[in-house]
Amino acid sequence: MTRAPLSDRANRDEIVSLASRLISIPSTSGEERAVMAEVSRWCGATGLPFQLIASDVERPNIVVSLGDPTAGPILVMNGHLDTVPVSDLLSWRSGPYDPTVTEDGQKLVGRGASDMKSSVAVMLHVMHILKDVPLRGAVQTHVVSDEETGGALGTKFLLDEISGGRLTRPDYCLIGEKSDLKVRNAERGLLAINVRCLGRASHTAAARVTGVNAIAKAAKAILALEKDIDRFHPAVGKPVISVNTIEAGVAHNVVPGECTFSIDRRLIPGETRESAVAEIAATLDALARDDPDFRYELEIDPLKDHIPANITESSSPLVQALQRSVKDVTGDEPEYFVAWAGATDGRFYRQVGIDTVGYGPGGENAHGANEAVKIDDLVTQARVYAETISRILIN
Ligand SMILES: [Zn+2]
Numbered sequence: 001m002t003r004a005p006l007s008d009r010a011n012r013d014e015i016v017s018l019a020s021r022l023i024s025i026p027s028t029s030g031e032e033r034a035v036m037a038e039v040s041r042w043c044g045a046t047g048l049p050f051q052l053i054a055s056d057v058e059r060p061n062i063v064v065s066l067g068d069p070t071a072g073p074i075l076v077m078n079g080h081l082d083t084v085p086v087s088d089l090l091s092w093r094s095g096p097y098d099p100t101v102t103e104d105g106q107k108l109v110g111r112g113a114s115d116m117k118s119s120v121a122v123m124l125h126v127m128h129i130l131k132d133v134p135l136r137g138a139v140q141t142h143v144v145s146d147e148e149t150g151g152a153l154g155t156k157f158l159l160d161e162i163s164g165g166r167l168t169r170p171d172y173c174l175i176g177e178k179s180d181l182k183v184r185n186a187e188r189g190l191l192a193i194n195v196r197c198l199g200r201a202s203h204t205a206a207a208r209v210t211g212v213n214a215i216a217k218a219a220k221a222i223l224a225l226e227k228d229i230d231r232f233h234p235a236v237g238k239p240v241i242s243v244n245t246i247e248a249g250v251a252h253n254v255v256p257g258e259c260t261f262s263i264d265r266r267l268i269p270g271e272t273r274e275s276a277v278a279e280i281a282a283t284l285d286a287l288a289r290d291d292p293d294f295r296y297e298l299e300i301d302p303l304k305d306h307i308p309a310n311i312t313e314s315s316s317p318l319v320q321a322l323q324r325s326v327k328d329v330t331g332d333e334p335e336y337f338v339a340w341a342g343a344t345d346g347r348f349y350r351q352v353g354i355d356t357v358g359y360g361p362g363g364e365n366a367h368g369a370n371e372a373v374k375i376d377d378l379v380t381q382a383r384v385y386a387e388t389i390s391r392i393l394i395n
Pocket of ligand 1: 116
């Protein structure tokens with residue numbers, strides 16, 4: 001007799017009920033304590049071993065563990081329970097903390113439904129499914145605070161504890177952020193650059209005599225830089241360059257001597273901080289060759305928030321197991337998620353050399369009114385996670 005696959009144990013009603021319970025407890029970044037208390041209570045009632053790991057007691061993290069970490073690989077699922085605050089309250093059709101299933105039964109609506117309490121409910125549900133299953137190795141869930149506000153007290157703190165030897169280091173990590181059930185094995189990096197165009201301030205009357213208008217020079221530079229970058233990586237798509245702020249001018253009657261604009265550059269694997277800066281400089285230098293009055297200075301990474309592009313190669317056993325599981329569970333060929341790709345906590349695991357893949361549900365209006373997640377996708381996510389874990393820790 002063959003045992004039914006673990007993925008068959010995924011239960012839609014249990015996932016929706018747990019997700020709803022998490023949504024009903026407000027947990028704006030900074031106020032995660034109550035929702036984490038509920039997770040502890042749920043783990044206790046379900047008989048799942050867990051540890052509270054906190055740098056700040058108001059913003060704890062929970063590590064739920066099953067199996068024997070000394071007996072084989074360790075796979076962790078990571079999800080955050082902090083959310084952005086509610087804004088635009090009048091546009092919500094139901095209370096943001098009153099989780100509601102839409103009339104057609106297809107979506108669960110509430111603050112955090114898509115980003116990403118429902119996905120955490122899936123992870124906890126999968127832990128529950130695995131509770132009495134013998135594993136060669138261990139499976140864990142890192143339920144974290146502080147994702148929306150930088151991660152220092154959340155995932156980064158857990159990874160510091162791991163580096164310090166106080167917490168078990170996983171071999172593999174699954175990130176449950178929204179990915180429309182597509183595989184997300186890489187993330188774009190981020191680099192901010194300020195460009196200061198230098199002109200010569202003067203009386204407006206002398207604008208064509210002694211003045212060099214820095215706003216006009218910046219306008220040329222922006223038009224040269226603000227364009228599609230024709231380069232593509234199959235895991236994340238294209239790089240992005242966008243001019244997002246501009247500052248100049250002191251008075252209505254003074255030709256501006258300076259104009260500073262900021263560039264948000266999203267990097268794909270293969271691009272580096274140096275290569276991105278060199279491209280921008282080359283574009284600006286070409287303008288300077290045609291215009292002796294075009295002068296500029298660059299300020300690289302002014303906010304010190306540069307993130308390198310990061311990737312877990314598709315040859316990783318985790319990517320392979322996930323891709324095969326997607327195919328088994330859905331019958332479809334797995335696709336890469338290239339449509340919308342902001343950063344997730346996955347980068348912190350990749351930065352310390354842990355193979356990391358994102359796979360999560362589809363949803364809408366994350367950070368907006370009527371935030372919602374697709375319930376069918378949550379069931380698929382649970383089945384794919386259970387199948388992936390089976391491939392790595394059971395079969
Ligand atoms: Zn998120």
